Amino acid sequence: MSGLYGLCRYAKTQPFARRCATALLTLPAFSVTLQASAHQATSGWTYPPACCHGDIESGECQAIPDKSVKEEGGGWSIQLEPGDHRKVTRHNRYFVPYGSEIPSGDGDFHICLHPTEDHENCFFVPPGAI
Numbered sequence: 001m002s003g004l005y006g007l008c009r010y011a012k013t014q015p016f017a018r019r020c021a022t023a024l025l026t027l028p029a030f031s032v033t034l035q036a037s038a039h040q041a042t043s044g045w046t047y048p049p050a051c052c053h054g055d056i057e058s059g060e061c062q063a064i065p066d067k068s069v070k071e072e073g074g075g076w077s078i079q080l081e082p083g084d085h086r087k088v089t090r091h092n093r094y095f096v097p098y099g100s101e102i103p104s105g106d107g108d109f110h111i112c113l114h115p116t117e118d119h120e121n122c123f124f125v126p127p128g129a130i
Contacts, residue, residue, distance in 0.1 A: 045105030
């Protein structure tokens with residue numbers, strides 16, 4: 001943005017002042033549009049781009065059942081069965097140490113599995129559970 005600001009800082013003396021001001025005002029709207037197209041949870045909040053590399057049908061992030069998550073041994077033990085997550089095809093167990101979890105944007109647990117179902121990429125915990 002500093003490059004655009006540099007072009008626009010002489011706006012009072014240049015004829016394209018209105019175009020620069022309009023460009024600066026529309027940048028925030030453009031970034032909101034980009035965020036809205038990222039993979040969102042069914043509740044509507046958007047997963048961080050580092051966690052999710054797809055969309056609602058093919059993305060690796062998804063809410064998981066509360067019953068799949070237990071606290072034990074200094075972290076979160078997650079056991080998923082086929083049907084608990086779109087990428088899970090067999091019984092899988094994951095362990096996420098305390099401090100590695102991310103606050104969830106809703107009241108559900110979520111997990112991102114990338115690049116395969118064997119690899120937990122991001123794990124989200126509801127605010128009241130942390």
